[in-house]
Amino acid sequence: HNEQTSFSSFVDSLRIKVPHQDELARNLSGGNQQKVVLAKWLQRNCEVIIFDEPTRGIDVGSKYEIYLLIQELAAQGKVIIMISSELPEVLGLADRVLVMHEGRITGEITDVRNATQEDIMRMAVA
Structure with a gap:
């Protein structure tokens, strides 16, 4: 249950848009699927995060959110490796x-x- 609460906080902070809490990730938009994958890694408190084409195939609004998140993680001292x-x-x-x-x-x-x-x-x- 604590893991679910932690993941829910990432859903909020990453602004992942889900119709309801039990929605499967594969049914979400491309940008929201990217954010779900990222939330899973952030939950593990990784110090190094590799982004491989993080904005390919997602809409402009989601790209902007991913950019902000990458900048925020770098500001927190995380090592970001981005392939793009x-x-x-x-x-x-x-x-x-x-x-x-x-x-x-x-x-x-x-x-x-x-x-x-x-x-x-x-x-x-x-």
């Missing part, structure tokens, strides 16, 4: 960027504030 092909997303959220191409690191950006999408693309094809 959405370059504006990468530049908007990251402190540091590693660029990979065909399984190997082809570049690193440590000052993301001054980086551009073109910088990332140049490193990807180098």
